[in-house]
Amino acid sequence: MYWTKTLIPTLREPPAEAEILSHKLLLRAGLIRKVAGGVYTFLPLGLRALHKVEQIIREEMDRAGAIEVLMPAIQPPEIWQQSGRYETARDVLFKVKDSGNREWVLSPTAEEVITGTAAAEINSYRQLPKNFYQISVKFRDEIRPRFGLMRAREFIMKDAYSFDVSDEAATASYQKMYDAYARIFERCGLKAFPVEADTGVIGGKFSHEFMVPAETGENEVVFCEGCSYAANIEKATSGIPKTATREVGAAIEKFATPGVVTIEALNKEPYKVPANRQIKTLIYIADSKPVMVLVRGDDQLNETKFMAKTGAVAARPATVEEIVPLLGAHPGSLGAVAATLKSQDISVFADERLRGANDMTTGANEDGFHFRNVSMERDIKVTQWLDLRTVTAGEPCAKCGKPLKIRRAIEVGHVFKLGTKYSEKFNAEYLDESGARKLSVMGCYGIGVTRTLQAVIEQGNDKDGIIWPLSVAPYRVCITPLNVDPNSEAMKLAEKIYAELTARGVDVILDDRDERPGVKFKDADLVGFPIRLAIGEKSLAKGEVEIKPRGGALQSVKADTVVEAVTKLVSKS
């Protein structure tokens, strides 16, 4: 490709709309342009890089035995009602109406469609296992799209769905995808690592997310350097000890705490109750019902864990207006001591760390008063003990005891073992060897393709611009003649090298713009081509061409060996 024949609108200054580096570079290098919030056009260079990522995914999916299909972006709402996700995923579902006022759902994923297809077309164990994948546009009505392609309303996703005869077979399919994902991200030049993850609204048994470490990531990952443990903070646990048990103290005792409504205030004079001897009482509305959630004073509730472990579909903190009639006191004076509860119907979920704790302090459900000498076992009727707290850095790893660390990361892929959740809803059954009807066991697997592309940029850049890995670069080689007059030696040589490299199947772009060298060099660095060839009078006089790897050292080679040298450099991966 000749530079002047395509469109590469580079920008000297980062547009005000971009905050994070990879987003700025996507815009400055002329890869994408915004059409609306969270909605982008891929310009020629951006599309080429996107296609490279897609091709890597295709090759690895095919290698893992998955088969490519293409499902519709507009889907009938009936199947979403059938799966139940019309309600549970309501907030992110885009819906449109046709001219006959019929509603359609814009697909955010495709479990419903593919399970319907499997139910109709797979009848025998002889047809299993099957793993269908597609690479297509997905829609999600994000409350807040941000960071360019990182969280968009419309984006490209690779989604795959496996069907197996048994749980064991499904685990094998899951493992295949897990391994394929590791290869995909490695081939994209990304340092991605798998972490244990929550399954969220999509449901299922267990899952892993593939994370790319980045300060701008929207996820926090807990990991251990002593062993292999790594988990999303929404899922992570630690080996932190339970609350120390003390001698069973005197009976529960109420004391006045005028104006004290925080853990911190109760920690101070004159009360001096350490946070780790306090019970934090939170009121949540879970699926429209109020519940009490207890964690230790120095712990934070993990809402994702709470929802996952109680099975709640929707949960939010209760408002003051809801709390006061319920408990007779304001937040800050709340407690779960059974004797003070107006209704014994309310469920009480307590964090495991509080199990067996005594000599604790908590609110008395009376403004201005707390209880001391509270025993979890004796004084509080706990409905269910659960792991509900958020892990913090430095806690001992549950597996090996080493201190845990936390870092931010970008989620680029997610693998789920689904079980039969969707098979049941859509009657995805097959006949086994004995002629018995059985449900297919499913898995589902997603890669944010456009997000992966941005993650590559987020990880590969310097002050001058993008540093693409060879595998994803829109062009692997940029030829920069410093004189573009068709009759000049530089341009003639440039065209010859261009033709020879192209004939060898190397992606190459020739910067034929009549610009000053500085402009061309700056743009080549900004866009980040892995190899740049400079052809100017200086080196021509010596019969040489300069080879400059992006971010590497410049070397001069004889003009007649340059094609060979470059071919060698770019075929490394």
Add this chain to the structure above:
RNA sequence: CGGAGCGUAGCUCAGCUUGGUAGAGCACCAGCUUUGGGAGCUGGCUGUCGCAGGUUCAAAUCCUGUCGCUCCGACCA
């Protein structure tokens, strides 16, 4: 959805406090010079000042509403 900020040329922004002829740099076009890391000079093109309403002799500027964008939070398959 809560909080904050911002909408002026293709891009980055000034002008708004204190109302009075629409600005700069970059980009773009023409010419001359220049030519190994974002050149110089001369001339030129470019705007419903986000939109609607109001106040006023007069509104980019003040007021009200609205839409959009960005960030923080909540949310996140």
